[in-house]
Amino acid sequence: MTEKKILGIxxxxxxxxxxxxxxxPFINNMAFILGxxxxxxxxxxIITNLKSKKTLALIGTVISILSLIIVLTTQNLYSNQLNKAFSGDSTPNSQKESSEKATNKSVSNSNDPSKNTWTFKHDVFSAGIMTYKFTKSEVRDSIENGKKTLVIYADVTNNTDSEQDPSNIYTVMxxxxxxxxxxxxxxxGMVKYDENSNNPIQQYTDALNDKLLGKKTxxxxxxxxxxxxxxxxxxxDxxxxxxxxxxxxxxx
Structure with missing residues (x-):
């Protein structure tokens, strides 16, 4: 019998x-639903074509199952990478080992900030090893003609002893x-330069992209x-x- 193709297609x-x-990332949540x-x-x-060919039905099923597997795999990978980015694991192993030997660590990691629960309360985003306290916002002209930008200021604190990258916040904000x-x-976006060809908030955007030293704000x-x-x-997030x-x- 001829395969009924509509559902398979x-x-x-x-x-x-x-x-x-x-x-x-993020879009694959919708991909999961489509899968x-x-x-x-x-x-x-497949059920409809029990007594006939099932070529298209099988192909569609296999492709859909494969998409679900890849979604679950990649989401787990992205989650692990994000945890790593916001954990204190950015220090090289050799440096960690020498530091541990130098201080003769024997205490538990009960105060490890990477284990803290992430929260957003009262304009404070606590993201484990990093804490962002949002202070003010303003609208400025964009470097793109005719467009505006929203500038959000924050005081960011590195809760660890190791250097961290504050710009990781863009992955969860x-x-x-x-x-x-x-x-x-x-x-x-990027703020428009002033009459002296300076970016008026350059020092703040630079600080966001610089490595922040341990225990510094x-x-x-x-x-x-x-x-x-x-x-x-x-x-x-x-x-x-x-x-x-x-x-x-x-x-x-």
Missing amino acids: LAIVFGGVGLAFSWV IVGVVLGVIA HAFQKTDTANKNLIP TSVALVYSLENNNPVTVKF NADFTKIGEKQYDVK
């Missing part, structure tokens, strides 16, 4: 799209602004390129990319 389409985006739909359609197609058709994920600035004058919602808080900024 749909399974291939959903599975294929899911597979294409299965490796992309599930593809598997369901593929299984139904995301700004959104609604347009006529979508809730846009804003990208990092510095002032930084995060810059997002705006789409319009609508309010901006900033969402904060933990190391598992689960939202733990949000804050809204008026940019008018």
